[in-house]
Amino acid sequence: MPTPVSVLAPQASDKSEARPIIEVKGDYSFWYGENQVLFDLNMAIMPRQVTALIGPSGCGKSTLIRCLNRMNDLVQETHHSGDILLHGKSIYDPAQEVISLRRRIGMVFQKSNPFPKSVYENVAYGLRVSGEKRKGVLDEAVESSLRRAALWDEVRDRLHTSALSLSGGQQQRLCIARAIANEPEVILMDEPCSALDPVATGKIEELIHYLKRDYTIVVVTHNMQQAARVSDRTAFLYLGRLVEYRETEQIFMNPEDPKTEAYVSGRFG
Amino acid sequence: MSEESTVRPGKRSRVELPIWLLGTGLAVGIVMVFLLLAVILANGVAVFWPRDVTLLQLREDSTAGPGGRTTFGAIILDTRAVENAAGSENELYLFLGSADVMGDKFHYLPVEEVESQSLPSTVYVAERTSRGDAIMEPLALILPSGKEVSAEAPDFSSRLNEALARNEGMRREIQHLERNEIASLNRQIELLRREGVSAGASPELQSQQHALENEHEQLARELQVLRHGLQAAHLRYRLLSGEEREQTLGEILRVYQPNALNTFEKLAIFGARFWRFLAEDPREGNTEGGIFPVIVGTFVLTLLMSVLVMPLGVVAAVYLREYARPGPIVHAVRIAVSNLAGVPSIVYGVFGLGFFVYFLGGTIDSLFFADKLPAPTFGTGGILWAALTLALLTVPVVIVATEESLAAFPKGMREASLACGASHWQTLRRVVLPASAPGMLTGLILAVARAAGEVAPLMLVGVVAFAPDLPFDGVVPWFHLDRKFMHMGYHIYSLGFLTPDSEAAMPMVYATTLLLILLVVVLNVGAILMRDYMRRRYTAETF
Numbered sequence A: 001m002p003t004p005v006s007v008l009a010p011q012a013s014d015k016s017e018a019r020p021i022i023e024v025k026g027d028y029s030f031w032y033g034e035n036q037v038l039f040d041l042n043m044a045i046m047p048r049q050v051t052a053l054i055g056p057s058g059c060g061k062s063t064l065i066r067c068l069n070r071m072n073d074l075v076q077e078t079h080h081s082g083d084i085l086l087h088g089k090s091i092y093d094p095a096q097e098v099i100s101l102r103r104r105i106g107m108v109f110q111k112s113n114p115f116p117k118s119v120y121e122n123v124a125y126g127l128r129v130s131g132e133k134r135k136g137v138l139d140e141a142v143e144s145s146l147r148r149a150a151l152w153d154e155v156r157d158r159l160h161t162s163a164l165s166l167s168g169g170q171q172q173r174l175c176i177a178r179a180i181a182n183e184p185e186v187i188l189m190d191e192p193c194s195a196l197d198p199v200a201t202g203k204i205e206e207l208i209h210y211l212k213r214d215y216t217i218v219v220v221t222h223n224m225q226q227a228a229r230v231s232d233r234t235a236f237l238y239l240g241r242l243v244e245y246r247e248t249e250q251i252f253m254n255p256e257d258p259k260t261e262a263y264v265s266g267r268f269g
Numbered sequence B: 001m002s003e004e005s006t007v008r009p010g011k012r013s014r015v016e017l018p019i020w021l022l023g024t025g026l027a028v029g030i031v032m033v034f035l036l037l038a039v040i041l042a043n044g045v046a047v048f049w050p051r052d053v054t055l056l057q058l059r060e061d062s063t064a065g066p067g068g069r070t071t072f073g074a075i076i077l078d079t080r081a082v083e084n085a086a087g088s089e090n091e092l093y094l095f096l097g098s099a100d101v102m103g104d105k106f107h108y109l110p111v112e113e114v115e116s117q118s119l120p121s122t123v124y125v126a127e128r129t130s131r132g133d134a135i136m137e138p139l140a141l142i143l144p145s146g147k148e149v150s151a152e153a154p155d156f157s158s159r160l161n162e163a164l165a166r167n168e169g170m171r172r173e174i175q176h177l178e179r180n181e182i183a184s185l186n187r188q189i190e191l192l193r194r195e196g197v198s199a200g201a202s203p204e205l206q207s208q209q210h211a212l213e214n215e216h217e218q219l220a221r222e223l224q225v226l227r228h229g230l231q232a233a234h235l236r237y238r239l240l241s242g243e244e245r246e247q248t249l250g251e252i253l254r255v256y257q258p259n260a261l262n263t264f265e266k267l268a269i270f271g272a273r274f275w276r277f278l279a280e281d282p283r284e285g286n287t288e289g290g291i292f293p294v295i296v297g298t299f300v301l302t303l304l305m306s307v308l309v310m311p312l313g314v315v316a317a318v319y320l321r322e323y324a325r326p327g328p329i330v331h332a333v334r335i336a337v338s339n340l341a342g343v344p345s346i347v348y349g350v351f352g353l354g355f356f357v358y359f360l361g362g363t364i365d366s367l368f369f370a371d372k373l374p375a376p377t378f379g380t381g382g383i384l385w386a387a388l389t390l391a392l393l394t395v396p397v398v399i400v401a402t403e404e405s406l407a408a409f410p411k412g413m414r415e416a417s418l419a420c421g422a423s424h425w426q427t428l429r430r431v432v433l434p435a436s437a438p439g440m441l442t443g444l445i446l447a448v449a450r451a452a453g454e455v456a457p458l459m460l461v462g463v464v465a466f467a468p469d470l471p472f473d474g475v476v477p478w479f480h481l482d483r484k485f486m487h488m489g490y491h492i493y494s495l496g497f498l499t500p501d502s503e504a505a506m507p508m509v510y511a512t513t514l515l516l517i518l519l520v521v522v523l524n525v526g527a528i529l530m531r532d533y534m535r536r537r538y539t540a541e542t543f
Helices: A002-015 A061-068 A098-104 A119-129 A135-148 A152-158 A168-180 A198-211 A224-230 A248-253 A258-264 B002-046 B156-199 B203-230 B263-279 B292-323 B328-340 B345-368 B383-407 B411-419 B424-452 B456-461 B488-498 B502-537
Strands: A022-032 A035-045 A050-054 A078-086 A105-108 A186-190 A216-220 A233-238 A241-247 B054-058 B071-084 B087-095 B106-110 B114-118 B124-128 B134-142 B148-150 B234-239 B244-248 B252-256
Touching: A022 A061, A035 A061, A035 A078, A035 A241, A050 A061, A050 A224, A061 A078, A061 A186, A061 A216, A061 A233, A098 A105, A105 A168, A105 B411, A119 A135, A119 A168, A119 B424, A135 A152, A135 A168, A152 A168, A168 A186, A168 A198, A168 B411, A198 A216, A198 A224, A224 A248, A233 A248, A233 A258, A241 A248, A241 A258, A248 A258, B002 B502, B071 B134, B124 B234, B134 B156, B134 B244, B148 B156, B156 B203, B156 B252, B263 B292, B292 B328, B292 B383, B292 B424, B292 B488, B292 B502, B328 B383, B345 B383, B345 B456, B383 B424, B383 B456, B411 B424, B424 B502, B456 B488, B488 B502
Parallel strands: A050 A216, A050 A233, A105 A186, A186 A216
Antiparallel strands: A022 A035, A022 A078, A233 A241, B054 B071, B054 B114, B071 B087, B087 B106, B124 B134, B124 B252, B134 B148, B134 B234, B234 B244
16 A cells, blocks of 8 residues: 555645644543543644544544544533643633534544435535525535535436435435535544445545545544555554554554554454 | 155144244234124115115004004014024014104014015105104195195106205205304304493493394394295105105105115115215204214314324423433333323323313303303313313323334434534434424324224213214304314214114114224324325435
8 A cells, every 4th residue: 555655645744834723632531431431642633634543443433533523422421531622722611612613523424324305405404504594505505515525416416306315325425515514624534434335435535535635534444454545644542542643654654553563464453 | 755745744834833823813803803894884884775665564463563553664674583482583673764653763573473565666765854764655745835736746756856955955044044144143242242241331332232133033034934934835645554644844854765766876865865974963862864063073173182282292202302311200201101191091081171171161261251150161071171181191102102203213313413513402303303203193193093082081071962063163263162062982872872762873873983983094094194205205214
């Protein structure tokens, strides 16, 4: 996998000087009830880059990504220590409404989950719940989101048929379009390709590559080749701890920690 | 080879025995359901079929005929075997009609008493307003002018039918005058009277009252004229037993000659009778006529119940599932709701009487209808209280079904909505509730099925055996939720067990039962179609 990584490398180093968009700091830890799942994390996510979270099952990478837009609020009895900053402001600040936070940090899930509504209504959903009623605005947002999600040409003639009639890969791209429609700054993707076939996976990866021009993307993946292909920086988590977080090329070609080395070379995981 | 073929059947039969048992259970269930439907269908449909009239000639010394008659006409309803001291003998179950002459509409007769029987084609059956059909041969039509048209005259039957049709028109007009015009006048007079009581008599009020009373008299005179018109013509006829009678034509609804009819003509009469059964008011203590107010009462009650139970059940379930903090209290509430579904329905009836009728209704009366007291308005059983009682009875079903459909909603889709920046309420309203609607409708279907068949609680909160006034009509405020109403379940019970002439009512019992089943089917199919429509719109499955 050396080729894509080397292509991405200069871009990544260009931006390394920029201020991080998200900072996980203060030895961030997270508990489900009594059960601590994240330990003492500190990491910075840079704007307009793809950051991959890798690690064996149960290492806390999904938990971490769900902390970033406070999806874990839905789970009863959780608590945390440390802080997560978005543009330098805490996402746990009482003045920070969780609803507007989620509009700024969109999310795509492991299993595609379009609403049982039309393609159009799926994409327009975020705008509608934020109170947008003007048809012109909605039409425009739907079209541009679908275009950016590389789905427009496939669904332009059936915008008003059920989203459930789309194929699995199309549904996942629809979910990406739905997340984009809110004009978020960050898009979180929790194993977006794990339920897709290789062709659909290839399309999503292409899309991620294209989307990072406008958005900051954090992607959880089980697939190390995928992490190597799409990401600029990679974080390796193991048992809730951040073992290594560096530029992707470095992680794969020249890992510092023996555990990282063992994991990326496929010796465990 | 041979080993295989000997071993296999043994193996198979061991495996399949339980399957056979299961299949038998299902088959028995299905057979019982079909048997039920067949019995009700056969008995219910037979009521409307115009059956042949038999002229019975008994042995000369026989005393088994009605009133000792040895010659008479009857419709043979059934032949059945009866056991007595002399062994078993066959008995005819006869419909005689003309209770005014025969003393009874029905009669049992041992078969051996009959010497001969025939089907004379000239015999008429006249449906009358009271005392049963007359089985007779017409002699003459006596016109209002006093002129007689003999039954032998070629234009007799057309003139008779013409006169009957004219009477039918007059009856409609009388009904219209009584139901609408006079009822609305009475209401206006009542309003004026109450105004007079509260504000004191003023000359203006008095003149208004006079005007209304004049109008009332005018209508009463019109009615009088119409009633006279009904009695103007007479029909003279002879029963098959020989007695001659003269009766005003107003008491005869329609005539037909069953023995002269071919199958298609009989079918036409069958259809017309069935239609009248659906569309007309009951007569003669519910044993004759139609059951229109019964159908409307049941239908309106069920609809009203649905309208009341759906919001109540859905709101309660949404709160329980979505907002209430899980814990011992919510757990206890869930158990209580499930237990409520098993409480005997009469308990709800008692509660409805005590709480809705006496407490709520009594309070409403003393607040808003004090001038009418002591005559109660809402403080007595009525369709509103009955619907509320049934809603209470069925609300557990709706709550359980709604909770289940909310719980079955995919978690991923909720998260997707929240991740789009929707609030909990927006997620509920825009995504979860529409997708759960089919499940809620399943609850409604179950609720309707339970409510439409309830009788016991209704008896305490407003159902009556005879209430020709519908719960809605043309008089302001159109919907009269305080009115008593008729209901199919109770109608069946009161017809079959409370009327003095329960034999005469038996056919009506079957016919009403048939319609009750049909009504439940119609209501259920309606709800199922609605659910399927919603399912197509909001299929909640991915992949």
